[in-house]
Amino acid sequence: xxxxxIADIFTKMGTLLEIxxxxxxxxxxxxxxxxxxxxxxxxxxxxxxxxRLSQIPGIxxxxxxxxxxxxxxxxxxxYQELIKEVPxxxxxxxxxxxxxxxxAKLFFEKLHVKSLExxxxxxxxxxxxxxxxxxxxxxxxxxKGLKVVAEGQERMNLGIxxxxxxxxxxxxxxxPEVKDISVAGSLRRGSxxxxxxxxxxxxxxxxxxxxxxxxxxxxxxINAHGxxxxxxxxxxxxxxxxxxxxPKSFGAALLxxxxxxxxxxxxxxxAMKKDxxxxxxxxxxxxxxxxxxxxxxxxxxxxxxxxLPNIPPELREDIGEVELFGEKKxxxxxxxxxxxxxxxxxxxxxxxRNTIAEMVEAAMKLGYEYLxxxxxxxxxxxxxxxxxEDLKKKKKExxxxxxxxxxxxxxxxxxxxxxxxxxxxxxxxxxxxxDVVIAAIHSGFEQSPEQLTRxxxxxxxxxxxxxxxxxxxxxxxxxxxxxxxxxxxCKAAVDHNVFLEINSFPVRLDLNxxxxxxxxxxxxxxxxxxxxxxxxHLDYIKFGISIARRGWLRSExxxxxxxxxxxxxxxxx
DNA sequence: GCCGTTTTCGGCCCGACTGTTTTCAGTCG
Numbered sequence: 001x002x003x004x005x006i007a008d009i010f011t012k013m014g015t016l017l018e019i020x021x022x023x024x025x026x027x028x029x030x031x032x033x034x035x036x037x038x039x040x041x042x043x044x045x046x047x048x049x050x051x052r053l054s055q056i057p058g059i060x061x062x063x064x065x066x067x068x069x070x071x072x073x074x075x076x077x078x079y080q081e082l083i084k085e086v087p088x089x090x091x092x093x094x095x096x097x098x099x100x101x102x103x104a105k106l107f108f109e110k111l112h113v114k115s116l117e118x119x120x121x122x123x124x125x126x127x128x129x130x131x132x133x134x135x136x137x138x139x140x141x142x143x144k145g146l147k148v149v150a151e152g153q154e155r156m157n158l159g160i161x162x163x164x165x166x167x168x169x170x171x172x173x174x175x176p177e178v179k180d181i182s183v184a185g186s187l188r189r190g191s192x193x194x195x196x197x198x199x200x201x202x203x204x205x206x207x208x209x210x211x212x213x214x215x216x217x218x219x220x221x222i223n224a225h226g227x228x229x230x231x232x233x234x235x236x237x238x239x240x241x242x243x244x245x246x247p248k249s250f251g252a253a254l255l256x257x258x259x260x261x262x263x264x265x266x267x268x269x270x271a272m273k274k275d276x277x278x279x280x281x282x283x284x285x286x287x288x289x290x291x292x293x294x295x296x297x298x299x300x301x302x303x304x305x306x307x308l309p310n311i312p313p314e315l316r317e318d319i320g321e322v323e324l325f326g327e328k329k330x331x332x333x334x335x336x337x338x339x340x341x342x343x344x345x346x347x348x349x350x351x352x353r354n355t356i357a358e359m360v361e362a363a364m365k366l367g368y369e370y371l372x373x374x375x376x377x378x379x380x381x382x383x384x385x386x387x388x389e390d391l392k393k394k395k396k397e398x399x400x401x402x403x404x405x406x407x408x409x410x411x412x413x414x415x416x417x418x419x420x421x422x423x424x425x426x427x428x429x430x431x432x433x434x435d436v437v438i439a440a441i442h443s444g445f446e447q448s449p450e451q452l453t454r455x456x457x458x459x460x461x462x463x464x465x466x467x468x469x470x471x472x473x474x475x476x477x478x479x480x481x482x483x484x485x486x487x488x489x490c491k492a493a494v495d496h497n498v499f500l501e502i503n504s505f506p507v508r509l510d511l512n513x514x515x516x517x518x519x520x521x522x523x524x525x526x527x528x529x530x531x532x533x534x535x536x537h538l539d540y541i542k543f544g545i546s547i548a549r550r551g552w553l554r555s556e557x558x559x560x561x562x563x564x565x566x567x568x569x570x571x572x573x
Numbered sequence: 574g575c576c577g578t579t580t581t582c583g584g585c586c587c588g589a590c591t592g593t594t595t596t597c598a599g600t601c602g
Contacts, residue, residue, distance in 0.1 A: 025585055029574035060575050098591090100600050133599085137592060185602085198602085224601095226590055231601095241602080243589090256587090261602080268586045279587055 001043045001486070006067060009079055010034035015094060016086045018101035019108070032058040035262060039319050041518045043487070045071055089115045097145035097223070098138070106131060120146055144221065148233070155193035156238065157476045158543050159506025162187070164238050165197050167218075172242075175212060177205040179247060184257035190314045190546025192509040193476060196239035198257055206244035213242045249281045251298035256280035262318035270306055278302070314549040319517070331554040336545050338555040340563060341370035343413060343436050344469055344501065344529035345538070349394050350375035350384040353534040356394075356410065357401060362535035364408055370564040372436040373398065374413030377425040380442055385417070388430055395433065409564045411435040415469055420444045420451075422458025424465070431464035435568065438501065438529075440469035445482060452484035460492035466571045467527050468493065470503040470510040477507070486515065490522040497573065499559055500524050502551075504544030505531040516551025526558050 014030035036058045037044060047053055048071055053064045070076045086108075093104045093116060107113035110131055111122050122128055123146065128139050156164075165183050172178055178201050182188070185198035203209055206228045213230050214222045223231040223239070231241045245253040256264060256279065264278075271278045277286050282296030283305050295301035300310050312333060315321040346352030347359055354362075356373050363371040375394070376385040386394065391414075398410045413436035417425035424431065424439055431437055439459040447455070459465055471489065472481035493500055500519055503510045508531065511519065516526065528544040530537050548558060555561040559570055 023574085026574050028585075032575080058575065062574060098600070102599060133593065135593070141591085196602090224590060229589060231590090257602085259602085261586095265586055272586085277587090281588095 001045075002071065003037055003040050003044045006044060006070060007034040007038040009070065009076065010037065010063070012088070012091060013079055013082060015091055015101065016082050016088070019090055019094065019105050020082075020086050021101075021105060029058065029060075029063070033063045039317070039514070041514070041521055087114045092116050092149075093119055096142065096149050098141040099145060103134075103142075106134075116146070116149065148237070155195050155477075157193055157506045158187070158191065158509060158546070159540065161194035161197060161238075162543075164234065164236070164240070165199070168197070168199060168240055168242075171216065172199070172201065172209070172213075175209060177203045177208050179203050180250060182254055184254060185241075185259060188258045188313045189260065189316060190513075190543075190550055192512050192547065196241060199240065199242045200250070200253055200257055201242065201244045202247050202250040203244050204247060209242070209244050213240075245280075247297075249296040251300070252278075252282040252296040252302055253280045255299045255302050258313050258316060260317050263316040263321075266318045267306065267308075270308070274306070276306070278306070312549065314546055315552070317550075331552060333549045334545060334553050334555045334558055334561065336542060338558070338561040339368070339528065339541060339545070341368045341372075341560050341567070342529050342532075342538075342541070343372040343411070343467065343527050343560060344374045344415060344438055344503070345371060345532040346375050346415075347373050349373070349386060349390065350380075351533060356397060358535055359532070359538075360401065360405070360408065360410055362538055366538060369407065370409040370411055370567070372411035372413030372438075374415045374436060374438050377414055377416040379417045379419070379425045383442075385425075386414075388426075391430065391433070411564075413438065415440050417442060418455055418459045420447065420455065422455040424459065424462055428464065431462075434464070436466055436571070437464045438467045438469045439465045441473050441482070445473055445479065449483045449485060452482050453488050456482075456484060456489045457492040460489070460496045460498045463496075463573050465496070465498050467499040467501055469501045469529070470505075470508050470531070471500050472510050472512075472515065474510045474512070475507055476509065481510070486518070487522065490519045490524050493519075494523045497571075499527045499571070502526055502528045502544045502547050503531050504528060504540040504542070504547075505537070506540060506543060509543060509547060511547070511551075513547045513550035516547060516553060520551055520553060520557060526553060527560050528558055529560075 010030045011034040014027050017027045036056055048068060053059055053067055066076050066078055090104050090108060093099055094101055107119060111127055113119050113122050123139060123143050128134050165187055169181060172181055180202035182200050183198060184200050187194045187197055201209055210225060210230045214225050214232060218234045219232045220235045221233040223233060229243045231239060233239055268278050271283065275286055277284045282293045283302050284291040285294050294305040303310050311321055345359055347356045360371055376383040378385045378387050395412055398412050402410050412434050414434050415438050418439050418441050459468060474481040500511060502516060528541060528548055530540040532538050559567055562570060
């Protein structure tokens with residue numbers, strides 16, 4: 001799919017036009033088109049071939065023409081013209097905190113600054129001094145910003161973000177001034193990656209809280225320190241924004257700061273049609289130039305007066321949830337309590353840190369009814385892959401443990417390698433012994449799209465395969481997802497009764513929520529696993545559940561919400 | 574550049590903080 005690359009071009013064009021000083025609404029049109037293409041569930045090339053591009057919201061005649069040109073010829077003349085005027089390297093400069101399009105333009109025109117290196121030289125050489133609107137403090141902030149960029153402030157995965165947020169929440173909760181507290185932003189929406197952490201606090205005494213936040217030992221740099229809003233950078237380079245809200249508008253603020261941005265825009269548009277206005281202080285009726293607050297205390301009240309149901313944070317992406325909620329078509333989403341067991345955890349038999357017995361004990365504490373111990377297969381030597389001989393011993397251990405257990409079943413599983421041709425790493429006789437066979441790719445990521453697709457399709461066709469683990473093999477921050485035809489893989493999964501995994505391990509989070517949303521539309525069924533390598537990892541399942549919810553999954557779309565008997569019946573080939 | 578139950582023009586979501594000003598522009602979310 002070329003959706004991402006086209007969306008990226010339009011995002012770039014938006015920013016370049018901003019630097020150029022174009023009409024703000026034209027710029028927004030490019031951003032909006034990029035957003036909608038990125039969120040598109042189907043292949044844009046197919047949409048083009050079926051002449052439906054203009055049906056995508058935010059795509060009119062001009063942008064449609066540009067998309068067609070790009071898909072047909074591999075270049076876009078409007079983009080080429082634009083980067084002649086505004087060097088594409090300026091995009092790096094607006095990424096520097098406290099430098100936006102206006103300053104980028106100023107530095108480019110007055111100092112010929114075209115790259116981060118140029119900017120650094122200009123700052124170090126004192127060249128910024130004397131430019132209009134630039135004084136000591138601004139220069140200092142830009143110097144700091146350059147440092148942050150140099151240290152690579154990337155998006156962190158959901159696991160790291162959750163950890164940092166929990167640390168701050170537990171510290172702040174101790175303050176007597178804090179009446180209520182919640183995370184907001186993409187973290188609350190359960191997004192796979194998070195850029196910064198938003199924390200909202202309900203309190204009538206903001207000053208004390210603000211002073212406390214900026215004085216914490218975790219703070220490396222104070223970006224802002226206001227009366228109700230402060231922003232800090234931790235020593236681990238994580239940006240944490242804390243806002244204090246008056247009790248009467250906590251709900252409205254939570255709604256506002258949870259976003260997403262596009263969801264908020266949609267809410268305001270709905271409000272406008274009803275002569276209302278939404279901001280972080282409440283939902284207001286606007287009449288004869290006067291405003292009357294209709295709701296503000298809780299999110300639910302705000303949704304109520306807008307005529308909407310209580311939309312869960314994970315769904316607030318403006319990909320149709322608002323409209324469908326109006327028609328009562330949104331499914332009842334899966335919840336943590338629906339999970340009855342897991343099919344993909346490791347033990348000391350391969351590269352896990354805990355024994356089968358220890359893993360089982362931890363799983364029972366979570367209220368699970370079963371656990372498949374799916375260790376690596378022979379070929380993956382680096383992770384202690386099991387030989388045929390090892391498997392016999394492991395099976396014996398599981399049988400023995402199962403005899404002792406009441407109301408819990410250990411399943412004999414494997415995470416078996418898919419080789420470069422799509423064959424599985426054990427022969428049929430061995431595969432037939434397992435209760436659960438999960439096939440996975442751990443090597444050969446750089447094959448051609450055709451090879452990768454064929455590999456995954458063949459793995460699905462194997463009559464012993466029950467599920468595909470971490471189907472795109474993404475490693476957040478390190479490895480791109482496999483470049484393959486995901487639609488084909490979904491089709492093979494459906495045709496051969498194979499379940500696709502939502503792997504909850506924080507560096508994987510694979511499938512991601514857009515994959516899930518798309519796969520669901522293709523009729524795929526799922527399994528949510530933690531891929532635990534120790535008892536501490538079992539808790540990661542919560543991230544997989546967030547992704548499932550963001551992909552609109554119900555409990556019946558996920559096989560490990562079934563009892564063990566139902567599960568074994570369902571996966572039987 | 575997009576869009577339309579005011580449909581081919583005239584709108585297009587809202588506010589806090591900072592640094593520069595002395596009323597506001599730029600940045601950010």
